[in-house]
Amino acid sequence: MSYNNSKEHLLKEGVIKKCAVDHKAIRNLLKRAYVDLKTAERNYGLDEECAYTYAYNALLRTGLALILSHGFRPDVKNKHLTVIKFATDVLGNEFKQLIRAYDIMRKKRHKFIYEPAIPCSAQEAKNAMKIAQEFVDKVFQKISAEDPQHKLKF
Secondary structure, three states: OOOOOOHHHHHHHOOEEEOOOOHHHHHHHHHHHHHHHHHHHHHOOOOHHHHHHHHHHHHHHHHHHHHHHOOEEEOOOOHHHHHHHHHHHHHOHHHHHHHHHHHHHHHHHHHHHHOOOOOOOHHHHHHHHHHHHHHHHHHHHHHHHHOOOOOOOO
């Protein structure tokens, strides 16, 4: 995974746009990410692909909240990859392994959509849920710490 990730580069490419920080949207995205994690857990053992997909959705929503918290929004085109590029830039080395795992999940989820015969094992779903939980929790803490005036309670 090697991307030219700087916010300036992403702005120049036109894949992110400046916007006002929307605290309500950030809160709603993070709240929904936690709901997605619970939904993934409920589906684990019944439908691993569904559990994996909900874990991925939690990652995506959290990444979108991160972008909004910095006063940007992603363009419609390549939104999933843009979230990963932006997260790589803002979160840095501390999150390197998590973002790498997130990118792998993005590619696997893409295969589920466009190549429906691709299986998802119980272990893959379990790993996806673990990665998503860690990412959501860490980014939630980071966003909360960067803007303590807007408590993210839900």
